[in-house]
Amino acid sequence: MAQNFDVVVIGAGPGGYVAAIRSAQLGMKTAVVEREFLGGVCLNVGCIPSKAMISATHFLHKAQHDAETMGITIKNISVDMKKLVGWKQSVCDKMSGGVGQLLKGNNVTIIKGEATFKTAKEITVGGETITAKNFILATGSRPIEIPGFKFDEKDILSSTGALALEQIPKSIVVIGGGYIGLEISGILSKLGTQVTVIEASPALLNGVVDPECAQVVQRKLVKQGVKVLTNAKAKGQKKSGKEFEITIDNNGKEETLKAEKILVTVGRRPNSDQANLKTAGLQIDDKGFVKVDAQRRTNVPNIFAIGDIACQPMLAHKASHEGVLVAEVISGKNRVYDVKTVPAVVFTDPEIASAGLMESEAKAKGYTDLKIAKFPFAANGRAVSIMETDGFVKMIADAKTNILLGVHIVGPEASNLISEAALAIEMGSRLEDLALTIHPHPTLGETMMEAAEATLGHAIHIIQRPLNRGKDTHP
Amino acid sequence: MATEVKLPELGEGVTEGELVKWLVKPGDTVKPDQTIAEVMTDKATVEVPSPIGGVVKELKFKAGDVIKVENTMLTLDGASSAATPVKHEEKKPAPAGATAAAKPIPAPVATTSATYYPPVADSKVLATPSTRRLAREMGVDINQMKGSGLAGRVTREDVMTTTGGGMSGGMDIVREMPRPAYQGPAGAAEERIPLRGIRKKIAENLQMAKQIIPHFTLMDEADVTELVKMRESLKDYAEKNGTKITYLPIVMKALIATCRQYPMFNASIDDAAQEIVYKKYFNIGFAADTPNGLVVPVIKNADQKSILELSREILDLSKRARDGKLKPDEMKGATITITNIGSVGGTYATPIINHPEVAILGMYKISDKVVLGSDGEIDVIKSMNYTITADHRLIDGAVAANFLKEFIGRVQNPGRLMMDMY
Numbered sequence: 042m043a044q045n046f047d048v049v050v051i052g053a054g055p056g057g058y059v060a061a062i063r064s065a066q067l068g069m070k071t072a073v074v075e076r077e078f079l080g081g082v083c084l085n086v087g088c089i090p091s092k093a094m095i096s097a098t099h100f101l102h103k104a105q106h107d108a109e110t111m112g113i114t115i116k117n118i119s120v121d122m123k124k125l126v127g128w129k130q131s132v133c134d135k136m137s138g139g140v141g142q143l144l145k146g147n148n149v150t151i152i153k154g155e156a157t158f159k160t161a162k163e164i165t166v167g168g169e170t171i172t173a174k175n176f177i178l179a180t181g182s183r184p185i186e187i188p189g190f191k192f193d194e195k196d197i198l199s200s201t202g203a204l205a206l207e208q209i210p211k212s213i214v215v216i217g218g219g220y221i222g223l224e225i226s227g228i229l230s231k232l233g234t235q236v237t238v239i240e241a242s243p244a245l246l247n248g249v250v251d252p253e254c255a256q257v258v259q260r261k262l263v264k265q266g267v268k269v270l271t272n273a274k275a276k277g278q279k280k281s282g283k284e285f286e287i288t289i290d291n292n293g294k295e296e297t298l299k300a301e302k303i304l305v306t307v308g309r310r311p312n313s314d315q316a317n318l319k320t321a322g323l324q325i326d327d328k329g330f331v332k333v334d335a336q337r338r339t340n341v342p343n344i345f346a347i348g349d350i351a352c353q354p355m356l357a358h359k360a361s362h363e364g365v366l367v368a369e370v371i372s373g374k375n376r377v378y379d380v381k382t383v384p385a386v387v388f389t390d391p392e393i394a395s396a397g398l399m400e401s402e403a404k405a406k407g408y409t410d411l412k413i414a415k416f417p418f419a420a421n422g423r424a425v426s427i428m429e430t431d432g433f434v435k436m437i438a439d440a441k442t443n444i445l446l447g448v449h450i451v452g453p454e455a456s457n458l459i460s461e462a463a464l465a466i467e468m469g470s471r472l473e474d475l476a477l478t479i480h481p482h483p484t485l486g487e488t489m490m491e492a493a494e495a496t497l498g499h500a501i502h503i504i505q506r507p508l509n510r511g512k513d514t515h516p
Numbered sequence: 517m518a519t520e521v522k523l524p525e526l527g528e529g530v531t532e533g534e535l536v537k538w539l540v541k542p543g544d545t546v547k548p549d550q551t552i553a554e555v556m557t558d559k560a561t562v563e564v565p566s567p568i569g570g571v572v573k574e575l576k577f578k579a580g581d582v583i584k585v586e587n588t589m590l591t592l593d594g595a596s597s598a599a600t601p602v603k604h605e606e607k608k609p610a611p612a613g614a615t616a617a618a619k620p621i622p623a624p625v626a627t628t629s630a631t632y633y634p635p636v637a638d639s640k641v642l643a644t645p646s647t648r649r650l651a652r653e654m655g656v657d658i659n660q661m662k663g664s665g666l667a668g669r670v671t672r673e674d675v676m677t678t679t680g681g682g683m684s685g686g687m688d689i690v691r692e693m694p695r696p697a698y699q700g701p702a703g704a705a706e707e708r709i710p711l712r713g714i715r716k717k718i719a720e721n722l723q724m725a726k727q728i729i730p731h732f733t734l735m736d737e738a739d740v741t742e743l744v745k746m747r748e749s750l751k752d753y754a755e756k757n758g759t760k761i762t763y764l765p766i767v768m769k770a771l772i773a774t775c776r777q778y779p780m781f782n783a784s785i786d787d788a789a790q791e792i793v794y795k796k797y798f799n800i801g802f803a804a805d806t807p808n809g810l811v812v813p814v815i816k817n818a819d820q821k822s823i824l825e826l827s828r829e830i831l832d833l834s835k836r837a838r839d840g841k842l843k844p845d846e847m848k849g850a851t852i853t854i855t856n857i858g859s860v861g862g863t864y865a866t867p868i869i870n871h872p873e874v875a876i877l878g879m880y881k882i883s884d885k886v887v888l889g890s891d892g893e894i895d896v897i898k899s900m901n902y903t904i905t906a907d908h909r910l911i912d913g914a915v916a917a918n919f920l921k922e923f924i925g926r927v928q929n930p931g932r933l934m935m936d937m938y
Binding site for chain 1: 584586587631632633636637639640642643644645648649652653655666667669
C-alpha cells in the first residue's frame with residue numbers, strides 16, 4: 042500500500058529534519074526518509090564529532106602547555122584514544138537521539154532507507170512506494186575523492202574516517218588546507234601526530250576567510266609543529282611497508298613525503314547524482330547543485346531543494362534556515378531566502394568566524410570608501426586571563442554611512458562572538474550602534490564594542506595612530 | 517516523448533487559477549495555439565491555449581482543481597514545433613460585434629518565472645529582517661521604497677503606511693485583515709463553500725477600500741425628460757450603426773466633462789508617497805453584475821471615443837463579463853467608476869469606491885414624476901436619481917455638491933454636452 046503525505050523530506054540532516062519539524066508544526070502530514078543516521082553528516086560524522094574532538098584536544102593542549110604557567114602541575118597526562126572516541130560517539134548519539142525524539146514528538150513519520158524518485162510525485166524506499174504533494178530534497182553532500190587517493194577510511198581517509206580513528210597515527214599528510222583539513226590537522230597535531238598540510242593555492246583557507254585571519258591560524262599551526270606546504274599538489278601515492286610515499290609537486294619541484302595516513306579534504310560535492318533526480322525532471326547545474334529559485338523551489342514546482350544539494354555555502358545553519366523557509370512556503374506563506382549574511386566559523390586554534398563581506402567583496406559590490414580597523418584580543422582582559430590572546434576582531438564599514446558591512450574574527454570563542462555581528466548586519470546597524478551598546482566587563486564580547494570604536498577611530502584600549510578623529514564620527 | 521504544457525502567466529499578479537473545464541481529452545490531437553482549457557482566476561475566466569501541437573496524453577488536473585502558474589497542465593505526445601510566439605497584444609477597442617475570447621499572454625519559453633512576489637530585497641536595502649518579512653507579507657516591494665530612516669532605512673512604520681503593491685495599483689493589494697471565525701448553532705442547516713476566485717477578490721478589495729477611504733455620498737435628482745427624448749431619437753441611428761444606445765455612454769460623457777472641471781475626481785492618493793496623483797486620462801469603469809459576481813470592466817481613454825464607439829464597447833465588455841471571459845487587463849486601470857443599478861431598481865444607494873479611485877457615480881431608475889414647474893404649472897417629467905460618492909480626504913463636501921450640480925446640469929440639458937465636445 043502506497044503511503045501518501047503532504048510533505049516528504051528526503052534526508053534527515055540539519056536541513057531535512059528542521060524542514061520536517063516545521064512542516065509538521067504547520068499541520069502538514071510529514072515524513073522524513075533517511076538512509077543512514079538521523080542528524081545527517083553534521084551530527085554524526087561532521088560538525089558535532091569534530092567539535093567534540095576539538096574541545097577534548099584543546100583541553101589536552103591547555104593542560105600540557107598553559108596549566109604550568111597558571112601554577113597547576115599535571116603529571117603523566119595521557120590520552121586513552123578508545124575512551125576519547127567512545128565519549129565523542131556518545132555526544133553524537135545523544136544529539137542524533139534527540140533529533141529522533143523531536144521528529145516523533147511532532148508526529149513526523151521516520152522512514153529508514155534510500156529514496157529513489159520514480160516520478161516527480163512518487164518515490165520508492167526499499168520497494169515501498171511513497172507519494173507526496175511536495176518533496177523537500179535535503180540529501181546533502183559528500184567528500185570529493187581525487188584520482189589516486191581512493192578512500193578506504195582506514196589509511197586513506199576522508200573527514201569521516203579521520204574522526205573515527207581509534208589510534209593516534211604517528212604521521213599524516215593532509216591534502217587540502219581548507220576548513221575541514223585544518224580542523225582535523227589541529228586535532229591530530231595536538232594528539233601528537235606529525236601533520237603535513239598540502240595546499241594547492243598560495244594560502245590556507247584561500248578565498249574563504251579574511252586573509253589576515255588565515256595568517257594568524259597558519260602561524261599558530263606552524264608553531265604547534267604542523268608543516269604547511271602551499272602551492273603544493275599531491276600527485277600520487279604508494280604504500281611501502283607500513284608507510285605511504287606521497288609524491289607531491291611543491292612549487293614546481295617533485296618531492297616525496299612519508300606518512301602513516303593520508304587525509305583528503307579538498308572539498309565536498311552535492312549528492313545530486315543519487316536518488317534518481319533526473320527521473321523527477323530536476324535540472325542540475327554544472328557544479329552539481331540542483332537548480333533552485335529564491336524560495337528553494339526547483340524547476341519541478343512540487344520539489345524543493347535545501348542545504349548542500351541546493352547551493353553554496355554548504356553550511357548546516359544555512360540548510361536549517363532553508364528548511365524552515367521551504368516548509369512555510371509549502372504551507373502557503375510568502376517567504377523567500379532573504380538574508381544579508383550567512384555567518385561562517387572555522388574551528389581552528391584560534392577559531393575564525395565571519396559575517397558579512399570581506400574587504401575584497403565590499404569593493405566588488407561597489408563600496409569604494411571603507412572604514413576598516415582591528416582590535417586585538419591581547420588588549421582584552423578576559424582573553425589575557427584565559428591565556429588566549431592570539432587574534433583580533435576586524436570590522437569593515439561603509440565610510441559614507443558607517444553601516445557595518447563585515448566582521449572577521451580570529452581568536453578565542455570567535456564562534457560564539459560572531460552571532461552579534463550577524464545580528465548587527467541583518468539589522469543594518471551602524472558602527473555607533475555597536476559602540477554605544479554597553480558590553481559587559483570582563484568578557485571577550487567587549488572586543489566587538491572596541492572594534493567598532495576602533496573603526497570609528499577612537500578605541501579606548503589601544504592607541505590609534507594617526508589620531509584620525511578630527512571628523513565627527515557621530516553625525 | 518511526452519511534452520509538458522504548463523499553465524502560462526495569466527496576467528500581472530495572477531499566480532493560480534481554478535480549472536473550469538477541459539476542452540480536450542486524452543487522445544485528442546491539439547494544434548498549436550488551440551484552446552485546451554478554461555481557467556478561472558480571481559479576475560476573470562480565461563481560455564488557455566497550448567503553445568505546441570501534439571496528441572493529448574494525460575490531463576494532470578480535473579475541473580475544480582487550483583493550478584499554479586507554470587504547473588504542468590497536461591502532457592502531449594509527438595509534440596510539434598512550438599507555435600509562433602504571439603506578441604503581447606495592444607489594447608485596442610474591440611471592433612463592433614467582436615466576440616473573440618480573451619487571449620491570455622503566452623507563457624514565456626523556458627524561463628524560471630518567479631513564483632513569489634515581491635522580489636528578494638537587494639543586499640543594500642536597509643531594513644531589519646522582521647521589516648523585510650512584513651513587507652513581503654503585505655506584498656510591498658521593499659526595493660522600491662524610500663525609507664524615512666537614517667541613510668534611507670526602511671522602518672516598520674514606512675511599510676505599514678504603504679498601500680502595498682505600489683507598482684500595479686490597488687487591485688492587487690492583499691492586506692492582513694482580521695479573520696474572525698463564524699460558528700453557527702449546532703445542527704443548523706448551513707452550507708459551507710470556500711471563499712475563492714472572484715468572490716474572494718471582491719471581498720478583499722471592498723474591505724480594503726472601506727478601511728482606507730473615508731466615504732461620503734451626496735444624492736440628487738435630475739429631470740431627464742430631454743435626455744430620454746434625445747436617446748429615443750437616436751435609437752434608429754444607433755441600430756443602423758450596429759449598436760444599441762443606452763444612457764450609460766451619455767452619462768459617461770457628462771461625467772468626463774465634469775471631471776475636467778473638477779480634476780480631483782479623476783485622481784488617486786498615493787499613500788506611500790503621500791502625494792495626490794491627478795490623471796490626465798479618462799478610463800471609465802462600469803460595474804457589471806455577472807453570474808460570478810461583481811466585475812468592473814474598464815473603457816480606456818473614454819474621452820477620446822464617440823458615444824457610438826462607447827456603446828459598442830460597453831455592449832462587448834458587458835457580454836464578455838457575463839460570460840466570464842474578460843482579460844485581466846480589461847478590468848484594470850479605471851480612473852473613476854459608474855455604478856448603474858437603475859435597471860434593477862432602488863431610489864438611491866451608497867456605493868463603495870473602487871480603490872485607488874477617489875469617486876464613484878451612481879445612476880438609478882428613471883421614473884415619471886409630477887412636479888410643480890417654474891411657471892406654476894403642474895408638469896410630468898422623467899426623473900432620474902444620481903449619487904456621487906467621494907473620498908473625503910481629497911474631496912470636500914461643497915466641492916462634491918458643486919460637482920453633482922454641474923453633472924446634473926449636463927444630463928438635464930444634453931445639448932450642453934455639445935458644448936463640451938472636443
